[in-house]
Amino acid sequence: MPESQTHYDSVAAMRKTYIRKNRYYYDDLLRLLRHVVAPDASVIELGCGIGHLVGALPNSTKAGIDFSETMLDIARSESGEEVDYMSGDIEDLQHEATYDYVLMLDLVNSLRDVQNTLTDIRHKLCADHSRLVITYYNALWEPVIRLADLLKLRMQTPNLSWLSRSDVATLLELSGFEIVTSGERLLWPRFVPGLSWLLNAVLAKLPLLRRLCLVHYVIARPGPQTRREYSVSILIPARNEAGNVERALQTIPRFGSSQEILFVEGNSTDDTWDVIQTMAEQYKERCEIQVMQQPGKGKGDAVRTGFAAATKEVLMILDGDLTVDPSDLPKFYEALATGKAEFINGSRLVYPMEKEAMQMLNMLANKCFGILFTWLLGQPLKDTLCGTKVLRRSDYDRIAANRSYFGDFDPFGDFDLLFGAAKQNLKIIDVPVRYRDRSYGSTNISRWSHGWLLLKMCAFAARKLKFR
Numbered sequence: 001m002p003e004s005q006t007h008y009d010s011v012a013a014m015r016k017t018y019i020r021k022n023r024y025y026y027d028d029l030l031r032l033l034r035h036v037v038a039p040d041a042s043v044i045e046l047g048c049g050i051g052h053l054v055g056a057l058p059n060s061t062k063a064g065i066d067f068s069e070t071m072l073d074i075a076r077s078e079s080g081e082e083v084d085y086m087s088g089d090i091e092d093l094q095h096e097a098t099y100d101y102v103l104m105l106d107l108v109n110s111l112r113d114v115q116n117t118l119t120d121i122r123h124k125l126c127a128d129h130s131r132l133v134i135t136y137y138n139a140l141w142e143p144v145i146r147l148a149d150l151l152k153l154r155m156q157t158p159n160l161s162w163l164s165r166s167d168v169a170t171l172l173e174l175s176g177f178e179i180v181t182s183g184e185r186l187l188w189p190r191f192v193p194g195l196s197w198l199l200n201a202v203l204a205k206l207p208l209l210r211r212l213c214l215v216h217y218v219i220a221r222p223g224p225q226t227r228r229e230y231s232v233s234i235l236i237p238a239r240n241e242a243g244n245v246e247r248a249l250q251t252i253p254r255f256g257s258s259q260e261i262l263f264v265e266g267n268s269t270d271d272t273w274d275v276i277q278t279m280a281e282q283y284k285e286r287c288e289i290q291v292m293q294q295p296g297k298g299k300g301d302a303v304r305t306g307f308a309a310a311t312k313e314v315l316m317i318l319d320g321d322l323t324v325d326p327s328d329l330p331k332f333y334e335a336l337a338t339g340k341a342e343f344i345n346g347s348r349l350v351y352p353m354e355k356e357a358m359q360m361l362n363m364l365a366n367k368c369f370g371i372l373f374t375w376l377l378g379q380p381l382k383d384t385l386c387g388t389k390v391l392r393r394s395d396y397d398r399i400a401a402n403r404s405y406f407g408d409f410d411p412f413g414d415f416d417l418l419f420g421a422a423k424q425n426l427k428i429i430d431v432p433v434r435y436r437d438r439s440y441g442s443t444n445i446s447r448w449s450h451g452w453l454l455l456k457m458c459a460f461a462a463r464k465l466k467f468r
Helices: 003-021 023-036 069-079 114-124 139-150 165-174 195-205 242-251 272-282 299-309 326-337 360-377 393-401 414-423 447-465
Strands: 043-046 062-066 084-087 099-105 126-137 177-185 215-222 232-238 259-265 288-293 314-317 343-347 389-392 428-432
Touching (some): 003 023, 023 099, 062 069, 069 084, 114 126, 165 177, 165 215, 232 299, 242 326, 259 299, 326 343, 326 389, 326 428, 360 414, 389 393, 389 414, 414 428
Parallel strands (some): 043 099, 062 084, 099 126, 259 288
Antiparallel strands (some): 126 215, 177 215, 314 389, 343 389
């Protein structure tokens, strides 16, 4: 029997005591899991011990693996048949079944060979859509952890490795994973009324200070393996865009295994609806076309109306003003088809844009929102308000099913999709596009009123995603 296995068998009887001593820490870890793990997902915890974390999740399909039979006996007595507990050494993984979420909680610091273990997990437990959730200790806390061991404030863990952020990122890359998002938790891992909330719910979220947190976490996905073809629905919200309808049909290139174009007209004061119907009839032999009028108001309602009617595997938004050239759409498709990401977001702020395409104040606001969203979502975003966005229908359905988490508050549709994608742990990537002047009509955006609304939505999302 390995020395480490003997150690964990010997301390199993005291595990509950140590958990009670550090209840605040484990409650915070459980809050993180309940936020990132979809409640309808299948989940397995590696090194589950007595099952106090995986057993507390609301998921119906749960499993745990540990090499300490003594720990597992306690876990089974606590959880009954709710969790499938299995005996095994995760560094010699024999179990092969795929799960939506694989949890490695405070575990990588204790492994003899992290890379081999992660490689095994990638090939034996992960499907393409799976997510790996890792938590590990900040190396800056090594003296504090060692002191806590000496004072018997926590269960001793033999032979800890103190891995840096770059160490973990490199090991994941070498093992066939890529990071979706990462973050930090707990400036102070003990409960002190008022002080704990201030330190952990507020200050721990701020730049610089967050680097001092005890816990780092990473959510990773299996890296792209093969390219695949998808059918594509291209949604064009069109309000007062009569002069752009035919040009859209003429310039959208062919890509994907099949393609449909959906026009959603909403509350136009010109003849957009008549033009759409005329052009749909004229071009019906060239491509599949659906036309409809939205029941409500705003682009967000138009997007939800069109996506509900779409019949293909990939959903695309192309703004009816055509300020993003339709010839750029294959770039978005290729990023998705090759597995580079699962949510493809256009960025107008990389290449030089045409002179009248965006006013200076709008550009500054967009750059500020990009910085704010990068912090909020934990993934780099340069241009949150570019209308061109692409994702798989299956991922959109999950976003829509969980829309109640943020509420139906976004009249534009952009934030609804971005917040939802981040909540579902989708990999987001920017695709640079060249932004052009309008050739017909005028913008439907009100700079000041809509800008204020966007700020309020960001504040609401910050409470849901960061300060929770």
